[in-house]
Amino acid sequence: MTAPVEKAPPKAEPPKKIEKTTDQYSCQIVLEKTTPDKANDKQLPSDAFNVTYLIDGTEHLDVTRSEKMANVFDMYYDKYGAGSIKSIDYGHGTIRPNLWNVKPPERKRRKRRIKEDE
Numbered sequence: 001m002t003a004p005v006e007k008a009p010p011k012a013e014p015p016k017k018i019e020k021t022t023d024q025y026s027c028q029i030v031l032e033k034t035t036p037d038k039a040n041d042k043q044l045p046s047d048a049f050n051v052t053y054l055i056d057g058t059e060h061l062d063v064t065r066s067e068k069m070a071n072v073f074d075m076y077y078d079k080y081g082a083g084s085i086k087s088i089d090y091g092h093g094t095i096r097p098n099l100w101n102v103k104p105p106e107r108k109r110r111k112r113r114i115k116e117d118e
Helices: 070-079
Strands: 027-029 046-054 058-067 083-091
Touching: 027 070, 046 070, 058 070, 070 083
Parallel strands: none
Antiparallel strands: 027 058, 046 058, 046 083
């Protein structure tokens, strides 16, 4: 005796391509597709890298923060593909990374005492 035949199971779908965010590479893009004048600013953090890459024959420049140059390479390689990265250079920033882009605390206003005249 044979068992009743059911429909064939659906074919397995190909795995979805998961895009990694900059958090997974521990990188932060400070300036994207910028000019060399803005990239050479001294007010940028000292841990920033200047990344030059090609997209469709046009050269672009980004300023990206990261602890390691390898993390920056991995992010741009996965994002734009092989052969797109032209160079990764150290940035010209002089601000310490822990002090960059930090707002100063708001000062509390002192209350004035009212002088009593006698």
